[in-house]
Amino acid sequence: MENGDIPEDANEHCPGPQSDSAGKSDACEGCPNQQICATAPKGPDPVDMVAIAERMATVKHKILVLSGKGGVGKSTFSAQLAFALAARDFQVGLLDIDICGPSIPKMLGLEGQEIHQSNLGWSPVYVESNLGVMSIGFMLPHPDEAVIWRGPRKNGLIKQFLKDVYWGELDFLIVDAPPGTSDEHISIVQCLDAANVDGAIIVTTPQQVSLIDVKKEVNFCKKVGVKVLGVVENMSGLSQPISNLKFMKITDNGEMKDVTEWISEYMKEKAPEMLNLIACSEVFDSSGGGALKMCNEMAVPFLGKVPLDPQLCKAAEEGRSCFADKDCVVSAPALQKIIDKLMETSGLSMTESNGV
Structure with missing residues (x-):
């Protein structure tokens, strides 16, 4: 057994021979290695x-x-x-x-x-x-x-x-x-x-x-x-260029309609400088x-x-x-x-x- 490895015959919840609780915890009761683990030096080899x-x-x-x-x-x-x-x-x-x-x-x-x-x-x-x-x-x-x-x-x-x-x-x-x-x-x-x-x-x-x-x-x-x-x-915060955004519109029946192409064309025609902006939104409080x-x-x-x-x-x-x-x-x-x-x-x- 290498230093720190769990013995094959150890109990189910063995804390490991390098643990401070080795040989002392409730999980060690009845283990054939209990005395060895309790008295062995702790810490890295x-x-x-x-x-x-x-x-x-x-x-x-x-x-x-x-x-x-x-x-x-x-x-x-x-x-x-x-x-x-x-x-x-x-x-x-x-x-x-x-x-x-x-x-x-x-x-x-x-x-x-x-x-x-x-x-x-x-x-x-x-x-x-x-x-x-x-x-x-x-x-x-x-x-x-x-x-x-x-x-x-x-x-x-x-x-x-x-x-x-x-x-x-x-x-x-x-x-x-x-x-x-x-x-x-x-x-x-x-x-x-x-x-x-x-x-x-x-x-x-x-x-x-x-x-x-x-x-x-x-x-x-x-x-x-x-x-x-x-x-x-x-x-x-969520940040990305406006040109990468996807725009949706809620219709009268509650469905989401993609209007990205229409918005993009509108901005190109009416306010092209907006396409160079970064959109930001707080995601986490x-x-x-x-x-x-x-x-x-x-x-x-x-x-x-x-x-x-x-x-x-x-x-x-x-x-x-x-x-x-x-x-x-x-x-x-x-x-x-x-x-x-x-x-x-x-x-x-x-x-x-x-x-x-």
Whole structure:
């Protein structure tokens, strides 16, 4: 049994031998391994920590991307951050540790790819020569395969990613974490403790139901000693060019009739300058002040807002960079501004890519 793995003869709800409650919880009663687990040393294996430190020694900056809850666009932000840094000629790695919901392969256009083993370790899957990706999604027999793992097994894979993947020299390693504050978060923080993590970016949406969980995420970072590099307010209003809008009219019998063509022709004839405007609408209630107010209250940096842009959603679905898409006229500039601010305020700015 490797350090951290659940024994085959363990009870059904085994907390895992590395858990603080190992050998002590109700689930451990009657387990043949109870005494061993209760007295065994806890925490990451020192041998593994040395191996991880050696791997991470060639990575200049390590950034975690977190969210308080799912569905706020965390993985979309991680993917576009990786695309943006690679476009600036940095050497970039993107590590997906969302074990049960790996969406990074799709968002990087890498579905169906597989991991290859070399004498140096696991080789990342490359989008470009300077953008490599690692995810459990590359290990599944089918994209729809469910990953039903307990915490210790997920933590074991994260540890294996960190010590066995050969990234080479990187300027940035972006780690896309699962939402919330789960075992995976504790595992990645413990394993990278000696590797000098730069900090975490937290992604949220404007409404209070999301910000409540983000506050917990900020407090988690403070407790484990991870610097909050900043908070990104995603889906901050729906914005898109008027020329991309679809217009509907409610008829007398209550049906919806498409009048887009008529409206477009009318604007072209009567007010062509309107076609260059951006239409904006608040989708989520931000009357509570949104992420900016929360950041001021909790004394963490606010990096900026990204509008809900259908073109960005399309780029993510198709595994493309929004920065190379002429249709992403709303989201791409907003993301670039956020990345510029991140680089300037967090000590990450480098005039050129020169590895480590």
